[in-house]
Amino acid sequence: MSSSPTVVRRITRPDPELVKTAAQYGVATLHEANRRRGLMLDIHPVVPGTRMCGPAVTSLNHAGDNLMLHAAVEVCEPGDVLVVATLSPSTHGMFGELLATQCRAQGIAGVVLDAGVRDKRDLQEMSFPVWSRAVSAAGTVKATPGWVNVPVVCGSATVQPGDLVIADDDGAMVIPRSEVAAAVEAARLREEREAANRARLQAGELSLDVNNLRPLLERLGVTYTDGC
Numbered sequence: 001m002s003s004s005p006t007v008v009r010r011i012t013r014p015d016p017e018l019v020k021t022a023a024q025y026g027v028a029t030l031h032e033a034n035r036r037r038g039l040m041l042d043i044h045p046v047v048p049g050t051r052m053c054g055p056a057v058t059s060l061n062h063a064g065d066n067l068m069l070h071a072a073v074e075v076c077e078p079g080d081v082l083v084v085a086t087l088s089p090s091t092h093g094m095f096g097e098l099l100a101t102q103c104r105a106q107g108i109a110g111v112v113l114d115a116g117v118r119d120k121r122d123l124q125e126m127s128f129p130v131w132s133r134a135v136s137a138a139g140t141v142k143a144t145p146g147w148v149n150v151p152v153v154c155g156s157a158t159v160q161p162g163d164l165v166i167a168d169d170d171g172a173m174v175i176p177r178s179e180v181a182a183a184v185e186a187a188r189l190r191e192e193r194e195a196a197n198r199a200r201l202q203a204g205e206l207s208l209d210v211n212n213l214r215p216l217l218e219r220l221g222v223t224y225t226d227g228c
């Protein structure tokens with residue numbers, strides 16, 4: 001990261017067709033498909049039932065200050081996901097209904113913050129896709145310059161500008177841009193396997209992924225008995 005405050009306007013995004021394909025899969029599937037990497041920890045949906053999938057535009061702010069969040073909104077393109085981080089831990093309500101209105105007008109897919117949001121009821125009425133660590137009425141100033149489109153850490157996950165961010169009711173995650181194609185293909189294969197398993201479960205067969213649950217448990221040292 002450049003040490004002096006910077007706004008990087010142009011970033012490289014994943015292939016839009018790939019983004020569209022990735023959007024068909026849920027976070028649980030993509031997280032497994034991406035070898036259980038990239039999940040944002042302690043980041044929760046603010047508006048249940050919404051989803052988003054798009055390239056990350058990142059914003060690095062000072063705690064209690066949302067100046068660079070505003071700067072990042074301005075460089076977002078339609079379909080982007082705004083990823084908001086702070087230099088030190090913060091639960092301030094950095095984002096609310098007014099910013100959501102601006103984001104929607106610009107076609108931004110949604111927002112994830114390693115910080116707080118406010119105006120929760122308005123955000124829910126707007127069905128605006130937003131994920132955060134906290135909900136807090138505590139407001140922010142617009143005073144201290146920071147960075148737009150530098151690597152950030154959001155929910156303990158590293159996000160580079162242009163990485164793919166996906167979020168739904170299960171949480172939010174990031175896939176590095178260079179790994180999106182492989183993750184999408186692994187997600188497709190996984191859903192195929194799950195469809196086959198689902199059909200077997202619906203037919204009343206007992207075991208899940210493991211074809212033979214009892215031999216597996218016995219190999220792991222579990223004893224079956226008919227009673228004490």
Ligand SMILES: O=C([O-])CC(=O)C(=O)O
Pocket residue numbers: 066093094095096097098099100118119139140
């Ligand atoms: O104004 C702010 O800083 C955050 C907020 O409440 C809004 O966007 O409505």
Ligand SMILES: [Mg+2]
Pocket residue numbers: 096097098118119
């Ligand atoms: Mg507000």
